[in-house]
Amino acid sequence: MAKGESPLKQFEIQPLVELNLFGQNISFTNSSLWMTITTIFILAFFTIPFLKSKKTNSVEDLYPSRLQVAAEMGFNFINNLITDTAGKEGRKYFPLVFSLFMFILFGNLFGMIPYSFTFTSHIIVTFGLALGVFIFVTVLGFIKHGFKFFSFFVIPGLPIYMLPLLIPIEVISYLSRPISLAVRLFANMLAGHTLLKVFAGFVSALGFFGILPLVFIVALTGLEILIAFLQAYVFAILTCLYINDALHLH
Amino acid sequence: MQNNEEEKQSKNKESSLKGLSFAYRISSELLAAMVVSVIIGLTLDKFFDSKPIGLITLIILGFFAGLLNIYRLIRRIENSK
Numbered sequence: 264m265a266k267g268e269s270p271l272k273q274f275e276i277q278p279l280v281e282l283n284l285f286g287q288n289i290s291f292t293n294s295s296l297w298m299t300i301t302t303i304f305i306l307a308f309f310t311i312p313f314l315k316s317k318k319t320n321s322v323e324d325l326y327p328s329r330l331q332v333a334a335e336m337g338f339n340f341i342n343n344l345i346t347d348t349a350g351k352e353g354r355k356y357f358p359l360v361f362s363l364f365m366f367i368l369f370g371n372l373f374g375m376i377p378y379s380f381t382f383t384s385h386i387i388v389t390f391g392l393a394l395g396v397f398i399f400v401t402v403l404g405f406i407k408h409g410f411k412f413f414s415f416f417v418i419p420g421l422p423i424y425m426l427p428l429l430i431p432i433e434v435i436s437y438l439s440r441p442i443s444l445a446v447r448l449f450a451n452m453l454a455g456h457t458l459l460k461v462f463a464g465f466v467s468a469l470g471f472f473g474i475l476p477l478v479f480i481v482a483l484t485g486l487e488i489l490i491a492f493l494q495a496y497v498f499a500i501l502t503c504l505y506i507n508d509a510l511h512l513h
Numbered sequence: 514m515q516n517n518e519e520e521k522q523s524k525n526k527e528s529s530l531k532g533l534s535f536a537y538r539i540s541s542e543l544l545a546a547m548v549v550s551v552i553i554g555l556t557l558d559k560f561f562d563s564k565p566i567g568l569i570t571l572i573i574l575g576f577f578a579g580l581l582n583i584y585r586l587i588r589r590i591e592n593s594k
Contacts (some may be wrong), residue, residue: 435550435571435578443545443582447537493534 270460273385274453294382301369301382303421309334337365344500349507356506359399363392364499371452371491376486383494386451393444396502404509415512444501451494455487542586543579550575 280289312331327335341361345353367383374381382388405411416433417426462480466473554571558564 349583431574432578435546435553435575436581437551438553439542439545439578439582442548443541446545446562447541451534451537490534497534500524 266474270457270464273456273460275379276385287503292386293380294385297370297373297380297382301366301373304373305365341499345503348500348503352453352510353503353506360499360502360506361395363396363502364495367392367448367498368492368495371495372398372488374452374456375488375491381452381456383448384456386449389448390441390445392498393441396505397441397443400509403506404512408512413508415508423488440505444498448494448498451490455483455490459483459487538586539583542582546582547572547575548578550578 269486276292278292279296280291282291285372308330312328312334327376339362341364342354342357345357346361349356370383371381373379373485374383404415416430416437418429420431459480462476462483466475469476519530550571551568554568554575557567557571
């Protein structure tokens, strides 16, 4: 980082291709570039190992390649997650949870590459994802239960005179789901990346003693990679829990 | 002896990391409920022209909704242990 540069400069959006549609700015930015890279990488990650194994017909084909094992591990991980939290009916919604998990995970991990851009550090991106989950879960609840879905806001076995107080609380609690989902991912990514850049500034400022923050940065980078995985996992498991709520109500 | 200490240290690091993610989850639950209730309160006030009453009521309700969220989160974590 050059002297005098803000640690928040890494989050700046720069348009790469200026585009305008009916007065709306729909430029292709560095954020969209990294989203495209992430999507293409995930597609390649899950198609290349399976394309290769069909070409030849030798004994070696019986052994899965390393890439294939890695792809299947990811598949199994989410598959078990859904079966554990949402039960067997939840398996239908595997594609949604899986693509959300992979998109966030690789977005976070690509953000750890120096000079890249972390699109999950922008609240509008995470809020868009969370709002998509929220609308999907609500529509699913209405399709499965019809107007009985409103009984979700009533705690069973409660005296009637408590209802006017508790229904608004339950409704607020339900509406706060997408915001807490979005804020959690965004705050983790923003805080981690800002902290890394702040300590990187100390390295050049302290001269010889800059070696101390340098050691700290190495440890922090490992921690950030762990958080990148953890946050994608939390987003996926909460999506599963919400699907479970919509399927089974209480 | 040294091995044991290293193990202890890595365990300590892990538990502090878990504590950090736990703190993030709890604070985001409380924050989200407050944000939602303040937005609803201000909209109601604009609609009915009753300036502070809707906001105050909804802030109180939102605080309880946040506490309810946190209570459910902790109960879920305790159950999964």
